[in-house]
Structures are given as structure tokens and as C-alpha cells.
Amino acid sequence: MDLTIDGFRFNVRLDGPETAPVLMLSNSLSSNLSMWEPQMAAFTRRYRVLRYDQRGHGGTQISTKPFTIDRLADDAVAILDALGIAKAHFCGVSMGGMTGMSLVRRHAKRIDRAVLANTAAQMGPPDLWNQRIRAVRAGGLEAVVDATVERWLTAGFRSRSPESVAAIRGMILGTPPEGYAMCCAAIRDMDQRESIRSIENPVLVIIGAQDPATTPQAGAIVEAAIPGAKAVTLDGAHLTNFEQAEAFSQAVTDFLAAMP
Template identity: 35%
Template sequence: MNLADLGDVQLHYRVDGPENGPPVVFANSLGTDLRLWDDLLPMLPAGLKIVRYDKRGHGLSSLPRGPYHMGALVKDVEALLDYLGVRDAVFVGLSIGGMIAQGLAVKRLDQVRAVVLSNTGAKIGTRDMWDERVAAVEASGIEPMADTVMERWFSPAFRATPELQLWRNMLIRQPAEGYAGCAAAIGGTDFYTTTAGLRLPALGIAGSDDGSTPPDLVRETVDLIPGSRFHLIRGAGHLPCVETPVEYANVLNAFLHEVGHI
């Protein structure tokens, strides 16, 4: 296990692959940790330098007092990549991770040469919706909403499998304060104007059964970036890297080839 002390936050991270390989950075969703990508990694080309991390308030990273702001989440990974000496990465962000990807690409084009915006949006939901979510978590924790979250995250077919319990367990074992802090960051974020100014290779990935970030939202967001492309994974929900890792890997690998990263 590795922990980067970045001052006001300590981030748990993992690096797989050769130190000098082309870097690919993964940022996961609200309520998950870096294990979100476990099934995907063996399907990626050999030789990549793969960086994963737990955002603040999640997994094994530290738990600064909330609420958080998107600027802090972007600054966290910016500092981590500087700490690791990562430049010219393809940044794969899912859900809140995709918002972080947009913010970092605007701020540090030396760190990000292409983005994969997976199951995300330039703006997700409304501030009132997220304020209600934060209040509920602060009052009662994550457990009471876990089953509803599973319905938004996964397709009916996946929810009928025993594996669902693993993801429910991961969700409810995240620190409630960290979940609430990051939920507040989502509620305060609107990247429509800034993302529309991006000029870099971009791929949008959506799941047809996504109850959190529907395909139209993902397409609308990625269409803000000229020359971007979009891929819909049918039969998958909010976490297609979990439900359909083979198709997800095929789409990601094709994009890595297209942008000359491998």
C-alpha cells in the first residue's frame, strides 16, 4: 500500500506496470474505492503505467472535514500526479471521477493528453438533490439508501447475482463524512462552460441502464468537446467496468490506440 502525504490530505494510491510506461490514470465513482477497476486491468495492454487512487474521504485515503469542493478534489489528484511525476496521461474518470477529469484537463494539460468521461456529466443532478442526499447521510449514514443506490448503479440482471452484495458492502463501508463531502462537491459543480473550452481527444462511455448519469447526459457532456466520440454499452448500469469489463476494455483499448498512447 502507498500513501502520498499532500499536506491537507493523504491519498492512498497504487501504481501497476513499468515506471516509464505510458500513464493511464483512473478516478472512481462516489462510494467506491480503487478496486472498482480490478476486473478491467488484466484486459489492458501490457506496458502501461496504471495509476489508481482513493479520493479524499474514501477507501484508505484520509478523511478531511467536509464539505468538499470540486476544486479540492481536482487539486488532490493534480498534487498526486506531480508527486508521482506523471505527465501526458490518459485520464479515465467515472461519475465524480469524470468531473475530476474535466477539471484537471482544464487546469493541467501537461498532465492530461486525453480523457475518458465515463458515466458522468458536466453537471450531475441539482444542488437541491445533492443537499438532500448530504443531509440524509449526515443524519442516518449510508446504509438506509444502499438498496436505492444499487438500483441506480446496476442493471436488473446484475442485481440478481451474488456479486451485488460485494458492491453494496463497499458502498456502506465508505466513511459517511467522506461520502457526504464528495456529494456536496458534485452538487456545487457545473462544468458546462469550462468543458466546452477543452481541445483534446475525448471518449464518452455510457451504460444504457444507468440510473445516475443517463446516456443522454454523458453524450451531451462529451459533445461539448470537438472531435470527441461516444460509446453506449447496452445492458450496463452506472459501473460498466464492473458489469461488462470486456466491452469496456475493448472500447478503452481502441481509444488508447487511436490517440497514439500505445
């Protein structure tokens, strides 16, 4: 379905039992809501799953003005508002996890438990992001797709699962260059290392043991900063929800179902 948020059209999808608790899923940079397909069978057994495409990704419109990670979190709240959902669990990967950090520290009452997967509270240096912005504006996502796939998936998984590689390449290449560039700028300018210390919600941090993008060290910083946060390390690179789909799904559902 389409929802209008902050003057932009957002692509949103609901799956699973209508009376079940809501689990909101937020996608990574240069992907879309289909990135969650490996989890859908497990998640929809227990939850009403709310997926959406972040700004400039998938079926969601490209923003015409710069925005911040906080704005992405506000988008998530506005989607909940539009659907009449008072409170939800949350799970985000990479940029989705960055969105989740802002969401739980600034809109804590709207979120029950949060899973921040393969993510970081700050990602430098700025020149790295500026280079990517220039590259995609000049040559489209074709300019970064090969390097992105190599960061996202280990060599072993790429050789074993060509169908997953093809699906992921398709997501990346289907991302509008300007949507990618605008989100790169939001990530470039983000620093939540101190502000996440105020988070009080239950949080699980999922870390990829071989993640070269949001490294295990970056995940450990997030875990250490958030009071009471727990962490799970999975044997994979950046998209652990693909490389370790069953273990990822189990870690999320176990955490969400845990007693306070």
C-alpha cells in the same frame, strides 16, 4: 502507498510495467480504487496503472473543510507531481469523470487522452444531494446503499452476478459518511457545462444505455460540448465497467492507443 496531498493522506497504488505509459484511474462517489478490478488485467498489459482513492473514500483521509470538483482535479495533479509523472492518460467513472473534466480543462498539459465514463457536467437538483447528505449523516451509508446498488446495476446483472453485487455493496458501506457527504456537496455545486467547451485533449465519453444516474442524455451533453469528443454506448446502468467489463476495457484501450 500513502502520499500527503494538501495536508491529507491519500491512498495510492501502482500496478503494471514500470516503463509503460501511465494510466490514471479515478473512482466514483461511494467507491474506492478496488472498483477498477474488472479492468486491471487488461489495463496492466499495456499501462502503468495509477489508482487512488478520492478524498474521504477508501484509505484516503476525510477533508476537514468543504471542497470543489476543481480541488479534486488538483489532487490528481498533486499525485502526479508527488510520483514524478509529467503526463498521463486518465479514466474516471461518475465523480471520477467529473474530476477528469476539470483536470483536462485546467491542467491540459498533464493529460494525454481522457476517458469520461458514466458522468455528467452538471447534476441537479440541489435538493437531491442535500437529502442524501442528510440521510448519510443521520444513518450512515446503510441509508443509501440499496438505492445506490439499484441505480448502479441493472436488475438482470444483479441477479446474474451476486458476487459483484456483494463487492459493490461492500465498497459503498465502507465509505465514511462524512467523506460521502462532502463529495455530494462538491457534485451538487458543480456546473461544467460551458467550461468544458474549452477542452482540446482527445476525449472519449462512455455512456450507459440504461444509466438512471448520469443518463444517456447527460453523456450526450458532455460529448457535444467537448470539441472532437467521441462516444461509446454500452448496455448497462451506471457501473458499465462492471456490467460490460470486457467491452469497457476494450473501448478504453482502443481509444488510448488510437493514432492522433
